[in-house]
Every structure is written in structure tokens, then in C-alpha cells.
Amino acid sequence: IDLTQSPSSLSASIGDSVTITCRTSHDINIYLQWYHQRVGEPPRLLIFAASNLQTGVSSRFSGRGSGADFSLTINDVQPQDVGTYYCQQTQSSPPITFGQGTRLDLK
Amino acid sequence: EMQLVESGGGLVQPGGSLRLSCVASGFNFDSYHMTWVRQAPGKGLEWVAEIGPNGRDDIYEPSVRDRFVVSRDNAKNSIYLEMKYLGADDTATYYCVRYNGFLESSGSYYYAMDVWGQGTTVSVSS
Numbered sequence: 580i581d582l583t584q585s586p587s588s589l590s591a592s593i594g595d596s597v598t599i600t601c602r603t604s605h606d607i608n609i610y611l612q613w614y615h616q617r618v619g620e621p622p623r624l625l626i627f628a629a630s631n632l633q634t635g636v637s638s639r640f641s642g643r644g645s646g647a648d649f650s651l652t653i654n655d656v657q658p659q660d661v662g663t664y665y666c667q668q669t670q671s672s673p674p675i676t677f678g679q680g681t682r683l684d685l686k
Numbered sequence: 687e688m689q690l691v692e693s694g695g696g697l698v699q700p701g702g703s704l705r706l707s708c709v710a711s712g713f714n715f716d717s718y719h720m721t722w723v724r725q726a727p728g729k730g731l732e733w734v735a736e737i738g739p740n741g742r743d744d745i746y747e748p749s750v751r752d753r754f755v756v757s758r759d760n761a762k763n764s765i766y767l768e769m770k771y772l773g774a775d776d777t778a779t780y781y782c783v784r785y786n787g788f789l790e791s792s793g794s795y796y797y798a799m800d801v802w803g804q805g806t807t808v809s810v811s812s
Contacts, residue, residue: 609790609796610796612798612799614731614799616731621781621802621803621804621805622731622781622799622802623802624798624799624800627788627790627796627798627800628788628790628796628798631788631790631791631796633798633800665730665731667731667798667799669796669797669798672736672745673733673736673745673746673747673748674733674747674748675721675733675736676733677730677731677732677733678730679730680730680731
């Protein structure tokens with residue numbers, strides 16, 4: 580299953596709200612996760628099952644969608660949100676697949 | 687604190703072999719699926735392999751299926767990735783990752799990668 584994220588990169592100002600989308604090549608129900616990776620660090624789980632916030636993750640992050648169209652919204656963007664965001668599907672394995680990533684930086 | 691620590695990376699010649707290790711702490715290791723995920727320099731994430739809690743269920747990304755073997759020793763809280771016939775495309779940071787089932791409001795379990803190691807770097811070059 581292929582995952583296509585858009586945009587590939589975006590710039591935001593502190594306090595902005597941004598949305599990243601992830602489109603899958605097949606219906607995956609809600610078997611969709613979102614991860615955030617800062618430079619030089621491993622990824623961190625943000626959202627599981629499309630819209631469920633992982634423990635300890637800020638409520639500024641929210642996910643929605645089902646089937647083949649998903650989105651991640653970051654409200655009130657903060658400096659620590661900079662990095663690359665990946666969606667991941669676990670409906671069809673092997674293989675588990677990731678999107679190509681969306682890079683977020685600050686204006 | 688839950689922790690995963692990888693080791694075993696390094697420089698290897700094309701066609702060579704390498705064995706990665708990962709030691710877990712801070713959680714009941716033998717209750718969880720574990721995976722390896724890699725990331726080539728400047729590139730995205732790629733799932734490599736998964737092993738079940740009992741060590742008997744292992745699955746692989748197609749490009750590595752005939753070259754890599756994942757195993758675990760629950761007595762040592764460890765998983766391993768034996769890699770053979772390495773090529774330039776295998777150059778990457780390899781992450782050891784816990785694959786955990788989360789109960790969603792519908793009553794179903796959904797799996798996600800919730801604990802990541804810092805990674806170990808494999809470079810394949812002559």
C-alpha cells in the first residue's frame with residue numbers, strides 16, 4: 580500500500596495552524612499512524628488509529644480520517660514542532676509502509 | 687523508563703555480513719512484537735522486519751526477505767538482525783522499535799511503533 584503525503588514541506592509561523600494530508604492507495608480503515616522526527620533523533624509516535632492521541636503528546640496535535648484519506652493538524656505551532664512528519668499504515672503487512680515525509684520548519 | 691539500545695553497526699564491504707543487536711529495558715519484553723526500521727541518509731523511514739513475542743512469527747520487507755533474519759532471546763531481553771549479502775542500498779540507520787497494540791474506543795486493537803531506540807548506523811562501502 581502506497582502512502583502519499585502533501586505537502587512535501589511547509590513553513591509556518593509560531594502560533595499558526597497547519598495540516599498535513601496522507602492519501603493511501605487502498606482503503607485501510609483507520610490503520611494509520613503519525614510520527615514526528617526531529618533532526619538527529621528517532622521518530623516519536625503522535626497518533627495511532629487515525630485519531631487517537633498517544634499518551635504524553637500535546638493536544639495541539641489531532642488526526643482524522645478513515646479509508647484512504649487522512650490528515651494531521653497541528654494547532655498553535657511551536658518551535659519544538661519543527662521536523663519531519665510521517666504517516667504509516669499497518670492494515671496490510673508485510674510490508675508496513677510509511678509516507679515519504681513532510682518537513683515542517685519555521686518562517 | 688522504557689529503553690531500547692542498539693549496537694553492532696559499522697562499516698562493511700559490499701557482499702558482507704553484519705549482526706545488529708538491541709537490548710530492551712523498562713517493560714515486559716517478552717509480551718511485545720518487535721520490529722526493525724531503517725532510514726537511509728537523508729531519506730524516509732522503511733520497515734524492515736518484525737518478530738512476534740514468542741520468536742516464531744517473523745515477517746520481512748520483500749527486498750530483505752532472503753538476506754536478513756530477525757530473532758530474539760527473551761531471556762536476554764534482546765532482538766537481533768542478521769544481515770547478509772549487504773549492498774549500498776542497505777546503508778542506513780537501523781532502529782529497534784517496539785510494536786504495541788493499542789485498544790481503541792471501538793474495542794479493537796491497533797498496532798503502532800511506540801518505543802524507539804536511538805539507532806545504529808550501517809555503512810556498506812568498499
